[in-house]
Amino acid sequence: MGKESINIVWFKRDLRLRDHAPLVNASNEQAPTLLLYLFEPMLIESNHYGDRHWRFVYESLVEMQQELQDYNLKLHIACQDASELFRDLNRIYKIKCVFSHEETGIDLTFKRDKKLKKWFREEGIRWIESPTNAVQRGLMHRKNWRSNWQEIIDQPAEDPGLGLIQGVAESAKLKDILQSSRITKRFKQPNPNFQQGGEAAAWNTLNDFMFARAKNYNNNISAPGPARYGCSRLSPHLTWGNLSIRQVYRFSKEYYTDSGSKRDLRSFQSRLRWHCHFIQKFESEPRMEFENLNRGYNDLRGKVEREKVQAWKMGTTGFPMIDACMRSVKQTGYLNFRMRAMLVSFLTHHLWQPWQTGARFLGRQFLDFEPGIHYSQFQMQAGTMGVNTIRIYNPVKQSKDHDPDGLFIKEWVPELKDVPAELIHEPWQLSSMEQEMYDCRLGKDYPKPIIDDIKKSYKRASEQLWNKKKEQEVKQENKRILNKHVKKRRKTS
Numbered sequence: 393m394g395k396e397s398i399n400i401v402w403f404k405r406d407l408r409l410r411d412h413a414p415l416v417n418a419s420n421e422q423a424p425t426l427l428l429y430l431f432e433p434m435l436i437e438s439n440h441y442g443d444r445h446w447r448f449v450y451e452s453l454v455e456m457q458q459e460l461q462d463y464n465l466k467l468h469i470a471c472q473d474a475s476e477l478f479r480d481l482n483r484i485y486k487i488k489c490v491f492s493h494e495e496t497g498i499d500l501t502f503k504r505d506k507k508l509k510k511w512f513r514e515e516g517i518r519w520i521e522s523p524t525n526a527v528q529r530g531l532m533h534r535k536n537w538r539s540n541w542q543e544i545i546d547q548p549a550e551d552p553g554l555g556l557i558q559g560v561a562e563s564a565k566l567k568d569i570l571q572s573s574r575i576t577k578r579f580k581q582p583n584p585n586f587q588q589g590g591e592a593a594a595w596n597t598l599n600d601f602m603f604a605r606a607k608n609y610n611n612n613i614s615a616p617g618p619a620r621y622g623c624s625r626l627s628p629h630l631t632w633g634n635l636s637i638r639q640v641y642r643f644s645k646e647y648y649t650d651s652g653s654k655r656d657l658r659s660f661q662s663r664l665r666w667h668c669h670f671i672q673k674f675e676s677e678p679r680m681e682f683e684n685l686n687r688g689y690n691d692l693r694g695k696v697e698r699e700k701v702q703a704w705k706m707g708t709t710g711f712p713m714i715d716a717c718m719r720s721v722k723q724t725g726y727l728n729f730r731m732r733a734m735l736v737s738f739l740t741h742h743l744w745q746p747w748q749t750g751a752r753f754l755g756r757q758f759l760d761f762e763p764g765i766h767y768s769q770f771q772m773q774a775g776t777m778g779v780n781t782i783r784i785y786n787p788v789k790q791s792k793d794h795d796p797d798g799l800f801i802k803e804w805v806p807e808l809k810d811v812p813a814e815l816i817h818e819p820w821q822l823s824s825m826e827q828e829m830y831d832c833r834l835g836k837d838y839p840k841p842i843i844d845d846i847k848k849s850y851k852r853a854s855e856q857l858w859n860k861k862k863e864q865e866v867k868q869e870n871k872r873i874l875n876k877h878v879k880k881r882r883k884t885s
């Protein structure tokens with residue numbers, strides 16, 4: 393008897409059952425479909441990811457599994473290498489078609505996909521990859537990108553008829569192949585410090601944002617404490633695909649007419665476009681994971697000073713706002729945009745360290761780690777794209793502007809809990825008597841600042857970056873970057 397023909401839907405960072413083109417494709421086919429998610433050892437071992445990410449994924453999968461039961465379907469979850477598993481499956485079945493979303497990922501997944509594509513071709517297996525995040529593969533320039541984006545986003549959601557999908561029958565052979573017992577127990581343990589994965593949590597967050605929190609979006613976006621409630625907090629759900637960008641955009645558009653906070657919603661909607669814009673950038677130039685986008689900056693920052701990088705990573709720089717932000721993101725996986733930018737600015741400008749010393753580490757802390765946004769933003773803040781305005785954040789000013797009462801600092805840097813608000817932003821100004829009074833002896837209870845003079849470090853970074861901008865190679869690279877990644881501009885006569 394010949395092998396049974398099957399199709400496979402391979403879930404990756406698209407952990408939902410709605411607006412899902414691969415599921416729609418599977419529902420249009422006659423053959424039984426194996427629904428599959430793989431915890432891949434190469435990603436679990438990669439220093440881009442940590443338990444927080446896999447827990448979020450696991451929570452999303454459990455919810456999908458429960459819902460699929462209503463359709464007599466099962467989501468098969470295993471922990472093993474993708475190439476090996478597909479080979480094993482093809483031994484007991486005849487795989488006709490694999491349906492998945494395109495992935496704009498790190499080098500590891502890019503190489504995996506290249507290898508798989510070759511093998512699928514050799515074996516006569518069709519791999520149908522559907523675009524995601526409105527990202528266009530193989531794009532050479534940005535002409536019409538925005539109008540194309542709008543067109544894709546305005547299309548109706550691709551909701552699958554789950555009832556039309558026929559599952560693959562359970563068998564001992566299949567069970568033997570799928571190594572589900574290797575899924576680490578830690579991924580299965582809930583942790584209330586982090587946002588929970590799954591479509592239900594994602595829709596709750598979206599509803600709550602639209603109907604209760606969006607009205608304060610613009611007011612709260614910059615301050616690290618209020619941003620936790622004032623921003624949408626949708627980013628992990630978008631990263632791991634509990635919701636598609638289209639679902640969120642369309643939902644916000646439906647609500648827009650009746651909304652009393654149109655300006656806030658417009659800001660929010662433009663960020664949904666930025667989401668795709670940055671991923672598109674990475675899709676078109678993935679070497680950004682390792683190298684400066686603008687090659688003219690390659691000789692800018694040289695020596696790595698491990699102690700400084702370590703203090704930044706540990707949240708022990710002696711700058712309260714830097715330390716509070718770092719400790720908070722390590723504990724919760726979240727930080728608002730401005731404070732992420734400030735952390736990068738401190739590392740790359742004030743400490744003058746190459747961005748590569750911190751990019752993976754910080755990505756690993758973000759529950760919403762999205763390679764395309766992360767690497768683009770990291771380089772933008774480090775000034776190695778060349779085409780953006782140079783922005784060097786003063787951590788003391790940020791602290792005074794966005795946490796004037798020191799509440800966020802006190803929450804994350806308990807060593808400073810007794811220091812009055814007016815003194816908390818610059819503890820190095822405390823006299824010996826004040827240090828005793830407020831139980832905060834510098835160098836003992838809380839570190840002395842890692843930089844003696846923040847104005848000097850600002851000046852050095854600013855001079856070097858502005859001088860660089862004038863160099864021929866940087867200018868030439870800027871032209872290339874603008875042509876490739878930015879909307880084509882009209883020629884002026």
Ligand SMILES: Cc1cc2nc3c(=O)[nH]c(=O)nc-3n(C[C@H](O)[C@H](O)[C@H](O)COP(=O)(O)OP(=O)(O)OC[C@H]3O[C@@H](n4cnc5c(N)ncnc54)[C@H](O)[C@@H]3O)c2cc1C
Pocket residue numbers: 623624625626627628630631660663664666667668670727728729730732733736755758760761762763765766767769770773
């Ligand atoms: C150094 C650095 C690294 C970053 N890394 C990531 C990352 O790995 N993953 C990630 O999703 N965002 C990243 N961002 C962008 C931004 O900080 C987060 O998207 C945002 O803070 C998430 O919170 P929110 O969902 O409440 O956002 P909201 O302000 O409610 O925005 C809604 C959505 O729009 C998108 N968005 C918002 N701001 C940006 C932005 N500046 N660029 C691109 N998309 C944006 C996100 O998908 C977000 O969920 C990074 C920013 C910096 C400066």
